[in-house]
Amino acid sequence: MSSSEPRVWVETIMGTVVSVHAYGTTAFVQDAETAASVACAFDELREADRIFSTYREDSEISRLHRGKITLDEAHPLVAEVAAACLDAEQRSGGRFSATWRGWFDPTGYVKGWAVERAARMHLLPLLAATGATAIGINAGGDMQVGTAPGSDWVWRVGIADPHRAGEVLAIMDVVNGAVATSGTAERGAHILDPRSGEPATGVRSATVVADSLAEADLWATVAVVAGDDLSWVSAADSRSGMTVSDDGRVRRWMGATEVSVVTHADSAAR
Structure with a gap:
């Protein structure tokens, strides 16, 4: 580097x-x-x-x-x-x-x-x-980053572990793009499902990597609202992402395809 x-x-x-x-x-x-x-x-x-x-x-x-x-x-x-x-x-x-x-x-x-x-x-x-x-x-914690043409610089973005305060659960490598995280770990159930008006539950943390921070931020919030349902990923303008559920499951996707589901303990191998 x-x-x-x-x-x-x-x-x-x-x-x-x-x-x-x-x-x-x-x-x-x-x-x-x-x-x-x-x-x-x-x-x-x-x-x-x-x-x-x-x-x-x-x-x-x-x-x-x-x-x-x-x-x-x-x-x-x-x-x-x-x-x-x-x-x-x-x-x-x-x-x-x-x-x-x-x-x-x-x-x-x-x-x-x-x-x-x-x-x-x-x-x-x-x-x-x-x-x-x-x-x-x-x-x-939400960021838009860029790297100069010809540079070998890579932004290494740490994703906080929503179940273990002060620890990092994963690292996202980004050259040019955006990373956004949403969830209930720090502020409680402050995200509401607009379809019901009730607090979104089931997902402790959701992180999305995209070209655009507006898109990454949007879909990170959607991921929290959607809970265990990842059907929205096919419509999202995202490169990759991950959700961490209340029960400790970590789900990851690339593009529109889910690529892994692991327990929270197993995710430490990342």
């Missing part, structure tokens, strides 16, 4: 810790243009929070909910996300919905979408710069 100097920038945005990790020559990671691009990525996320936060009275989503504006009057990105959410609801067979409560709330979709958008606009273009090796953005 190429030897590269790291640099990390950290901010708290959208209610979570967001970090940007850059690797390359000293000249690249310390370059003012690199720092400016990172700052623009953070600003992009702050703007997304201003538009989509359900905790801010002045956000476009809150104003839309109160009937102060219509979808046509809202920021154009709101209509873009609304269309993406409708498409996600259809592709997921209703396991995801931004409108099941009777109003538009894209909370379960917009973070992954916003982080990917910021990465593609401001961070991934830096991989063409002289001295760049790799760059990635991590928002609460």
Whole structure:
């Protein structure tokens, strides 16, 4: 693997810790243009929070909910996300919905979408710069990463063991793409099945690897809602993934095909 100097920038945005990790020559990671691009990525996320936060009275989503504006009057990105959410609801067979409560709330979709958008606009273009090796953005454990053409860099993403705090259950190797994990291990049963309104049960943790963080985040949530049912995988835009059930089974898939089912104890061999 190429030897590269790291640099990390950290901010708290959208209610979570967001970090940007850059690797390359000293000249690249310390370059003012690199720092400016990172700052623009953070600003992009702050703007997304201003538009989509359900905790801010002045956000476009809150104003839309109160009937102060219509979808046509809202920021154009709101209509873009609304269309993406409708498409996600259809592709997921209703396991995801931004409108099941009777109003538009894209909370379960917009973070992954916003982080990917910021990465593609401001961070991934830096991989063409002289001295760049790799760059990635991590928002609460979900990440969009990239590697410079010709580099042998590989991002090794550790997946936390939802049954054993502080331990790693698996390693996902990614060159360019996204990894997202959803589940109940850290925050309890906070994910609701939009078809019933009840908490999703059965899956303690679900991780999805995809080209797009918006897609990875979406399907990781769908996996939790779906529980023991993996029929949705054929419709998912994912490369691979894994679920860890409450009873300790670990199921993995590649593309649209399930490739293994093991007990939690056996998974330590990974």
